Amino acid sequence: MGQKTRRIVLKRYIEGVPSPDDFEIVDHELPDLADGRFLVRNILLSVDPGTRARLSGQASYVPPLKLGEMVGAFSVGEVIESRHPDYVPGDIVSLAEGWAEHLVSKGRGFIRRITDRRLPLSPWLGVLGVSGMTAWFGLRRVGGLKSGQTVVVTSAAGAVGSAAGQIARLEGCRVIGVAGGLEKCRWLVDEAGFDHAIDYRSMDVAAAVAEAAPDGVDILFDNVGNEMIDAVIPSMNLNGVIVVSGQVAAYNQVDPPGLQNTRAFITHRLKMQGLVVFDDLPWDDAERAMAEHVLAGEIVWRDEIGEGLESIPEAFAGLFRGENRGRRLARLAPDPFEPEAKR
Amino acid sequence: MGQKTRRIVLKRYIEGVPSPDDFEIVDHELPDLADGRFLVRNILLSVDPGTRARLSGQASYVPPLKLGEMVGAFSVGEVIESRHPDYVPGDIVSLAEGWAEHLVSKGRGFIRRITDRRLPLSPWLGVLGVSGMTAWFGLRRVGGLKSGQTVVVTSAAGAVGSAAGQIARLEGCRVIGVAGGLEKCRWLVDEAGFDHAIDYRSMDVAAAVAEAAPDGVDILFDNVGNEMIDAVIPSMNLNGVIVVSGQVAAYNQVDPPGLQNTRAFITHRLKMQGLVVFDDLPWDDAERAMAEHVLAGEIVWRDEIGEGLESIPEAFAGLFRGENRGRRLARLAPDPFEPEAKR
Numbered sequence: 001m002g003q004k005t006r007r008i009v010l011k012r013y014i015e016g017v018p019s020p021d022d023f024e025i026v027d028h029e030l031p032d033l034a035d036g037r038f039l040v041r042n043i044l045l046s047v048d049p050g051t052r053a054r055l056s057g058q059a060s061y062v063p064p065l066k067l068g069e070m071v072g073a074f075s076v077g078e079v080i081e082s083r084h085p086d087y088v089p090g091d092i093v094s095l096a097e098g099w100a101e102h103l104v105s106k107g108r109g110f111i112r113r114i115t116d117r118r119l120p121l122s123p124w125l126g127v128l129g130v131s132g133m134t135a136w137f138g139l140r141r142v143g144g145l146k147s148g149q150t151v152v153v154t155s156a157a158g159a160v161g162s163a164a165g166q167i168a169r170l171e172g173c174r175v176i177g178v179a180g181g182l183e184k185c186r187w188l189v190d191e192a193g194f195d196h197a198i199d200y201r202s203m204d205v206a207a208a209v210a211e212a213a214p215d216g217v218d219i220l221f222d223n224v225g226n227e228m229i230d231a232v233i234p235s236m237n238l239n240g241v242i243v244v245s246g247q248v249a250a251y252n253q254v255d256p257p258g259l260q261n262t263r264a265f266i267t268h269r270l271k272m273q274g275l276v277v278f279d280d281l282p283w284d285d286a287e288r289a290m291a292e293h294v295l296a297g298e299i300v301w302r303d304e305i306g307e308g309l310e311s312i313p314e315a316f317a318g319l320f321r322g323e324n325r326g327r328r329l330a331r332l333a334p335d336p337f338e339p340e341a342k343r
Numbered sequence: 344m345g346q347k348t349r350r351i352v353l354k355r356y357i358e359g360v361p362s363p364d365d366f367e368i369v370d371h372e373l374p375d376l377a378d379g380r381f382l383v384r385n386i387l388l389s390v391d392p393g394t395r396a397r398l399s400g401q402a403s404y405v406p407p408l409k410l411g412e413m414v415g416a417f418s419v420g421e422v423i424e425s426r427h428p429d430y431v432p433g434d435i436v437s438l439a440e441g442w443a444e445h446l447v448s449k450g451r452g453f454i455r456r457i458t459d460r461r462l463p464l465s466p467w468l469g470v471l472g473v474s475g476m477t478a479w480f481g482l483r484r485v486g487g488l489k490s491g492q493t494v495v496v497t498s499a500a501g502a503v504g505s506a507a508g509q510i511a512r513l514e515g516c517r518v519i520g521v522a523g524g525l526e527k528c529r530w531l532v533d534e535a536g537f538d539h540a541i542d543y544r545s546m547d548v549a550a551a552v553a554e555a556a557p558d559g560v561d562i563l564f565d566n567v568g569n570e571m572i573d574a575v576i577p578s579m580n581l582n583g584v585i586v587v588s589g590q591v592a593a594y595n596q597v598d599p600p601g602l603q604n605t606r607a608f609i610t611h612r613l614k615m616q617g618l619v620v621f622d623d624l625p626w627d628d629a630e631r632a633m634a635e636h637v638l639a640g641e642i643v644w645r646d647e648i649g650e651g652l653e654s655i656p657e658a659f660a661g662l663f664r665g666e667n668r669g670r671r672l673a674r675l676a677p678d679p680f681e682p683e684a685k686r
Binding site for chain 2: 266269273
């Protein structure tokens with residue numbers, strides 16, 4: 001008999017802003033472990049805005065999730081049973097399967113083994129996971145980051161944005177963050193070491209960027225979408241690069257605004273390029289470099305960790321209300337790598 | 344006393360589609376030739392859609408032309424007097440000064456000396472000039488053109504587009520051109536060797552591109568603007584490149600449409616990049632390679648040559664009605680490189 005578990009499925013297709021009622025927690029029995037598979041008990045689940053893309057029920061570049069299917073997500077968990085030659089019980093792995101207490105992996109797709117016991121597990125879903133790697137490869141491979149440049153990061157207090165700003169700062173760049181609300185802006189400057197923060201709720205972003213970057217912007221690392229990109233383009237330097245890391249604003253809009261300032265691609269020789277960080281696997285070198293920054297206390301982040309699957313639907317909806325203070329996670333079990341005292 | 348000449352000035356700022364009445368031909372006396380300058384008698388003038396960008400009177404990335412100022416343009420002419428050490432009477436040069444019968448050059452900025460007497464002068468304002476070089480460096484430096492790729496070219500019967508398509512064909516690519524009208528489409532396939540042509544006036548471009556490129560599009564070389572780019576993006580392959588060569592559709596629109604399909608930059612890892620071909624100067628290697636193609640009869644083009652300055656205002660307006668069959672030029676004097684019989 002297979003492992004009994006619980007998981008979160010899509011209850012109705014989402015139009016506009018997600019609501020907790022779009023999801024449902026259901027009991028589920030996993031099939032018996034077939035040869036070549038292993039069973040994972042999840043410890044931490046991540047709650048990512050990017051999940052939104054597949055929840056509209058509409059054909060897109062990624063196939064839409066069907067009603068009643070488990071919602072995809074990243075998690076970190078412990079292997080508790082294995083019929084796969086490379087994984088044994090006790091292994092800690094990061095997976096891209098879904099919001100569930102237990103998961104079966106076929107040993108294919110995204111699986112990262114976590115062996116560095118010097119750090120708790122949560123950063124492996126953050127600055128050492130997809131978010132941090134997206135920041136790293138977005139700035140370095142796509143953006144061509146160089147010391148002394150001016151870098152604007154949008155959604156800067158989020159998991160990807162705050163990692164991007166700090167990577168740029170560690171490279172010796174001037175870093176300007178755009179975020180929603182004074183609290184986030186203060187955190188960016190006071191804790192994350194950004195040179196400047198712009199509150200898009202109370203300020204005109206285009207004017208504020210122009211003022212904060214008198215020598216122009218070399219890289220825009222954007223997580224938001226076209227309106228934000230259009231606000232920054234007039235400040236961009238010749239040969240500036242727009243890294244398209246996310247388009248979170250578009251997920252909830254039926255008819256999102258188009259990008260207007262495309263003539264600047266000619267006049268200012270701009271380059272705009274998107275990335276999906278799985279193209280950059282394996283991440284070993286980048287992970288090691290980032291882990292050293294984390295151990296040295298040179299990169300900070302904020303987690304908001306909810307308890308149990310139950311915390312996830314509301315946490316997900318909150319992402320789109322701009323309420324998150326850093327990365328949203330759900331804890332299902334104690335972290336074996338965290339010092340006893342902190343659990 | 345300076346050289347007496349005639350030139351074309353801007354009579355009124357242009358809103359929307361240009362009209363011949365926006366320009367005026369005026370008599371002008373050039374100043375006495377100062378030290379370091381040389382006087383050119385123009386032989387051929389070019390009529391380019393890109394000129395439109397500076398004629399609205401509105402501040403943009405390029406300063407607007409003022410009323411009464413000479414309209415900028417490329418030309419080929421003969422040096423008839425020189426106080427510059429590098430140029431002597433009889434030299435044939437290409438300049439970027441303006442629509443005038445005579446010009447004074449300060450010996451700075453864009454000046455190309457034309458010494459290859461095997462070809463008539465007109466291609467030096469076309470496939471061997473800014474148009475052809477934009478096609479060359481756009482496809483090669485920006486697009487990373489590789490044999491076997493599928494390339495879509497818009498405004499394909501124009502000077503830049505037809506050069507781009509033929510460069511891609513010579514590289515062993517499958518080439519699809521988008522142009523306005525059956526006559527242009529026939530020319531693309533029958534004369535310029537395009538694999539396929541799409542008439543945007545009578546066909547749905549998005550559907551036609553999808554059908555003509557069953558294996559997807561690797562490079563979009565666009566001269567038109569956002570609506571055209573949006574029509575091609577759904578057919579683009581992973582890591583596809585959009586070369587922003589021109590945005591001619593936007594010049595005449597007060598509120599041009601934005602680019603909608605920006606989410607594909609992430610899902611399809613697209614790159615969009617603009618170029619200004621003067622960044623690639625000197626063009627010597629590219630010019631030589633293209634000249635050999637021309638001599639071998641491997642690249643064709645169409646000129647529409649009007650007589651005298653008088654032909655220019657109407658020719659310019661016609662560009663924006665899609666009437667041009669290839670490059671528009673105005674001839675002011677016989678071509679010294681053309682065989683006598685052909686003059």
